[in-house]
Amino acid sequence: MSPEERCPECGAPVAGQRQGCQELFDTCLAREFSDYRYARAHRLSVDAYSLQHPSDYMRSAQSFAAHLTGMYAAFERSDWPEVNQAVQAWLSGPQTVQRLIHPSPLQRGALTILHVHNASEPDEHVARVREWAQSVWAAWQSYDHIAAAWVHDATVALRAARNR
């Protein structure tokens, strides 16, 4: 494998570059879809992979906000299921979120999907998703207050809709 054989987005050292990286992710997703022991890592896997590949997975302002707030909620909110629900409702409504500039390629976390792909059993998979996502979130740390502001708006909007 030549030194160029790495994903140009996340830096995973993988033959086939971006396509090879995608295949690793698809294999991990297949585990999560086919076995409930892996499934609890699913939301975090999708958010982490999206934050490392924003030009594919965060092209719209809505998807940008959804994955960013998903990651924020996973690490910084104990009420993450409610947060994710509120954001989902908010993003399907008439809000206007702006898509922001994302971190540069290869600056989106020290670990990659390869770390998860190498897990040999469910508990290891789930733990590795968490480690990988933590490294991605560290790279996106400066977006923390933006995610918090969006979650705030989403929560306020949901409360207003319930009181209507």
Ligand SMILES: [Zn+2]
């Ligand atoms: Zn990649």
